Amino acid sequence: NAGVTQTPKFQVLKTGQSMTLQCAQDMNHNSMYWYRQDPGMGLRLIYYSASEGTTDKGEVPNGYNVSRLNKREFSLRLESAAPSQTSVYFCASRDRQAFNQPQHFGDGTRLSIL
């Protein structure tokens, strides 16, 4: 029962470096999400993909890009990392066929930008 798998679990970058956070789900869900979680801020939506082939901006999309590679995978890319992007990043997926379905979250990627 893998659910939602995020890689890597930890990463340290220097300002200006780029990297891609990977997310894969094995529940055949249509919708996938990327959030960031900062102390005292709860979770803020970066981008989401309601279905394969579509992506939309969330609350805080600046500095990020996403790719919905296929139904299983949804990646988040930082083109030029900045210290303000230090955060814990969570990927989630959801079966959008029923309104009361939960989001299933991965265990997060802890990213530090120096």
Add this chain to the structure above:
Amino acid sequence: TQLLEQSPQFLSIQEGENLTVYCNSSSVFSSLQWYRQEPGEGPVLLVTVVTGGEVKKLKRLTFQFGDARKDSSLHITAAQPGDTGLYLCAGAESNFNKFYFGSGTKLNVKP
């Protein structure tokens, strides 16, 4: 500023006490979900409420959705140390594709 404001931000109580966490907004949501998150893990769904005025009970936890679907509350009766964690509310837009999370309430229940 966040669309959903939770209060209190922190709560430290003794085992056996009751508590209420509030989730408020000026926006109307199609549904509201409550999640619990433990350190080092992602949030896990506790309940979804959909109808204005709806009350749902999950053992010692009681969830209420406001009549106008702008606010919600979570009440815990006789809190236990196992209830310790971060409680998050999340409101869904009309198409149920996009969710807004509250800032969270960090609960510590001391034995």
